[in-house]
Amino acid sequence: MEYNWKIRKKANEERVEALSSEINVNPTLANILVNRGVDTFQKAKDFFRPDLDKLHDPFLMKDMDKAVNRLKSAIENEEKIMVYGDYDVDGTTSVALFYGFLKQFYDQVSFYIPDRYKEGYGISDKGIQFAADNNFKLIVALDCGIKAIEKVAFATELGVDFIICDHHTPGEEIPKAIAVLDPKRKDCSYPYQELSGCGVGFKLIQAYSEFTGMDPAGLIGFLDLLAISIAADIVPITGENRILTFYGLERINNNPRPGIRALILASKIEKEIEISDIVFKIGPRINASGRIEHAKASVELLIAKDLEDALRRAALVEDVNATRKNFDENITKEALSMIRKMDETKQFKSTVLFKEDWHKGVIGIVASRCIEEFYRPTIILTESNNKATGSARSVYDFDIYEAISECSDLLEQFGGHKYAAGLTLSVDNVVAFQEKFEQVVCSRIETIHMMPVMEIDDEILLDQINYKFYNILKQMAPFGPGNPEPIFCANDVYAENVKVLKDKHLRFNIVQDGQQTRPTCIAFGLADKLKYEDDTYFKMLNGKMRFNIAFDIRENTFRNTSSLQLYVKDIKFD
Structure with missing residues (x-):
């Protein structure tokens, strides 16, 4: 696919120079930071050193006091509480987080995930009726409910109260629930609007912990779930989400709950977990149950108490994920064929x-x-x-x-x-x-x-690519929406030592006039395009013709030797 390169405008030169001096980074890195809103020493400190103490006061969120009081009342009166969540990753992690938190000290709590096929998205009549029939007095809805006007009214008729924790855009009318927590409400002044559904649920347990005098350190154990929700739901990894993701990844890599440990093993990830691993490996496995069968299986995996039980549940999820991949492949082929026929006319x-x-x-x-x-x-x-x-x-x-x-x-x-x-x-x-x-x-x-856009942070010379440069880049993680992994371009280069790997990928070195550094480039999937679809194009690369190249910078370790490599995003010949 051909990309339109969009190179970001240079930030204010004076601000870049000042930041470069204040935090001792080169101007290229300072320019990236300023373009991302990190334009003062304090902002840079907060960016590079995320701090849980910098999380916003949860009571700044509209209706938080009402939600906490109703939850406290339900627990004091030993009312049955239903934790209700959507069937995707954000929903199931939300349920696992909130249910897991309450279950530590309260037994009268159960969770409910709607059936994607029988009940559809969001709050269902069936779920509400089940709550009423089984004497649940309070439903805490997570990652859904912001438009459930009629459903909440139906629950009220049956004597069931609602607390809604959602992050989707509200309609003109807000449901008449006991409390509606959603930072996107027009009448909500909460400082950060981009929380995931699980993030809103986390703010509620944070508020409840503060209100009841619980040890806030007890919340750290839930940050692994929260990081997965943020990554999988593709919400911006900025502000409060950046703090939560940073510590959530730390938890995943050092002390994950049994269910997440089992998912890591099933995914065959043998390195430090990054956002991309959650998006492409862990998240789809959690999602698979809700897509093919019932998302209850994913929640049960996420709240598993020991690794043996988690591994057994992860194996079941892995089987469902294999089925999902088969459906995905077959339906995609059919859909693409339909599009081609449409475009003939x-x-x-x-x-x-x-x-x-x-x-x-x-x-x-x-x-x-x-x-x-x-x-x-x-x-x-x-x-x-x-x-x-x-x-x-x-x-x-x-x-x-x-x-x-x-x-x-x-x-x-x-x-x-x-x-x-x-x-x-x-x-x-x-x-x-x-x-x-x-x-x-x-x-x-x-x-x-x-045309898909390749957003490029800056043009650089090859001699700028060294470990000092890379080590600062690495500290800009976690990467994701709002803070993407920096992409650079180098212009007027040519290739040497071009090799095809596994008939799919390319490996080569690039040379730039006046530069000593000749980094190795890896172009995944590019061999198919260059070698087989357009032999002339491949000869241009192999024949030392000049081109511009877009890439990100990564570390490769082979036989205990580490080196920097450029992961090719796109190539443009003149």
């Missing part, structure tokens, strides 16, 4: 596909796979409970949630974010929705949205 600017027998659990993954091949806003729909239900994924800087909102007259339910959303509609409305969504996208989308 018209060049669309959006993709909306519907097939009644596609597996609901993998349609979000399929939407992302389709974007990798056909770069445009994509919605994949299937039939569930006599409705068309779907997952939407977007492209660079295009707000798919707003585009779907313009089609709300054809929908029964929708929700989500700028880059990902879910929706439900009548099967009879699918064709009309396809047509209207295409019209909306055509009216909103701009040229910049139609």
Whole structure:
């Protein structure tokens, strides 16, 4: 896929020079920091040295006092409490965190995850009825509920109270629950809006601990779950999330709970866990149960008390994940074939596909796979409970949630974010929705949205690449949205010692005039493109033609010898 390179503008020169001097880093690194809002000594200190004491006061969140008082009242009166969460990673980690916290000192608590296929997303009538029938007086809903106006009213009629902990964008009306915790509420002045659903749940247990005089150190054991939720839900790793992720990763790498340890073993990760390992290995395994069978299995794994039990549960999750991969692969092939046939008659600017027998659990993954091949806003729909239900994924800087909102007259339910959303509609409305969504996208989308963007932090010379430079880069982790791993470009270089690895990957050194450093580059998957799809292009690389290269910098250790390598993101010949 061809990328549009977007090199960030240079930050204010005086500010860069001042920061470079204040924290003793070179101007290139100072420029990156200033561009990310780290433009003073104090901000740099907070950035490089995250501190749990810098977490915001949870009582700054709207309704937090009401939530804590209702929770305390339920416990004092020995009421049954239901911990209710969504079936994705954020939801299941939220439930494991909140249930695990209460279970330490309170027995009258159970958890409930809705069935993706029988109940659908969010709070369900079935879940509420189950609570009422089994004498639960309080439901704490995590990672869902912000638009559950009618569901909360139904629960109130049955004598069941709600505390909602959500992080999705509210509608015009807020549910009439006992407390609605959501930093995105317009009337909420909480200083940080980008918490995950699990993060909002964590703020509630933080507030409860403070209010009741519990030892705050007891909360550290839940940060592994919180880091996984932040990484897997693709929320910004900035501000408060950066602090929580930093210490959550520390917990995962040094003292993970048995369930997470079992997932690491199942994933065959034999190095320090990074955000990318959670996104691509651990998260999908937690997600698999909810996609294919029932997410209750993932919660049971995450709250397992010993490694033996966790390993047994992780093996079951691994089997389900293998099934998920098979569904994913087959449906993706079918979807791509449908898109190619569509494009034979018209060049669309959006993709909306519907097939009644596609597996609901993998349609979000399929939407992302389709974007990798056909770069445009994509919605994949299937039939569930006599409705068309779907997952939407977007492209660079295009707000798919707003585009779907313009089609709300054809929908029964929708929700989500700028880059990902879910929706439900009548099967009879699918064709009309396809047509209207295409019209909306055509009216909103701009040229910049139609090609994937490679955001490059700065152009550098090869002699800048050394261990002093790399060691400071490494301290900028954890990387993720809002704080991506820095990508650099080097211009007017040529390749030497080009080798093809496993018929898929390339390894070569690059040379730049006037520079002594000739770093090794690894280009995963690029051999297929350069060698087999376009032999001329491969000859250009192998024939020492000049090109520009985009890359990030990593350390490679082989036979106890470490060296820096460039991981190639893209190559552009003149």
